Amino acid sequence: MKQTLKIIKQAKEEGRKALLEPEAKLICIEYGIPVTKFKVAANEKEAAEYADEIGYPVVLKIVSPEIIHKSDAGAVMINLQNASDVSEAYRKILENVKKYNANARIVGVLVQEMAPQSTETIVGAIKDPQFGQTIMFGLGGIFVELLKDVSFRIAPITADDAKEMITQLKAYPLLKGFRNSPPADIDALVSILLNTSRLVMDNPEIKELDLNPVLAYQKGAKAVDARIILE
Ligand code: ADP
Ligand code: MG
Numbered sequence: 001m002k003q004t005l006k007i008i009k010q011a012k013e014e015g016r017k018a019l020l021e022p023e024a025k026l027i028c029i030e031y032g033i034p035v036t037k038f039k040v041a042a043n044e045k046e047a048a049e050y051a052d053e054i055g056y057p058v059v060l061k062i063v064s065p066e067i068i069h070k071s072d073a074g075a076v077m078i079n080l081q082n083a084s085d086v087s088e089a090y091r092k093i094l095e096n097v098k099k100y101n102a103n104a105r106i107v108g109v110l111v112q113e114m115a116p117q118s119t120e121t122i123v124g125a126i127k128d129p130q131f132g133q134t135i136m137f138g139l140g141g142i143f144v145e146l147l148k149d150v151s152f153r154i155a156p157i158t159a160d161d162a163k164e165m166i167t168q169l170k171a172y173p174l175l176k177g178f179r180n181s182p183p184a185d186i187d188a189l190v191s192i193l194l195n196t197s198r199l200v201m202d203n204p205e206i207k208e209l210d211l212n213p214v215l216a217y218q219k220g221a222k223a224v225d226a227r228i229i230l231e
Pocket of ligand 2: 212225
């Protein structure tokens with residue numbers, strides 16, 4: 001897990017507690033957690049080039065150590081259909097970020113594959129002062145925020161634990177397939193939970209990890225956002 005150690009070491013040296021989304025996603029990749037394809041552009045021209053490479057539609061997001069909640073800063077633009085959309089979004093994001101926090105350092109703009117809409121789930125980890133690394137799973141949006149419909153297990157977890165974390169949710173019928181929502185790939189979610197457990201057990205300096213959202217498909221699941229906070 002060479003890349004992970006390197007990324008964490010560099011953040012520490014720079015005095016950063018929050019890893020940047022591309023850093024967190026590289027760590028996810030090293031631990032077998034599927035994420036949206038991405039590249040970090042240093043300028044508008046590069047953003048359009050990378051979008052062409054990745055294929056449309058794409059999503060653009062700010063990469064800044066000062067911007068942790070990117071949509072709050074107007075720094076996420078989704079569903080960009082062509083190079084001119086990308087150029088426009090690039091400029092708009094920089095403008096929004098400047099207004100939101102004039103001191104925010106800009107590392108670049110993340111160009112990424114736009115994942116098709118599907119059921120949004122949340123995979124998290126938090127280091128509990130008493131129990132140590134703890135894994136969390138829930139469904140996105142109102143299920144977590146309003147209904148607190150989430151499950152927790154102390155890491156390391158087994159495949160059976162991971163499966164239980166999913167099936168014990170009140171909203172589980174939604175994942176099993178309900179009315180117009182097709183059944184989600186439960187094994188893919190189990191695999192993400194297991195890999196997340198492995199990731200935080202290997203790296204005790206991780207205080208918080210958030211994959212929000214993880215889109216669950218009939219086949220596979222993918223994290224479109226990743227946040228890692230160090231101690
Ligand atoms: P934030 O820092 O605000 O949590 P996110 O990266 O989660 O930023 O983006 C905000 C929202 O935009 C996500 O919850 C998701 O609905 C949508 N989104 C972000 N990236 C993608 C993507 N690559 N594909 C599809 N939807 C995305
Ligand atoms: Mg998010």
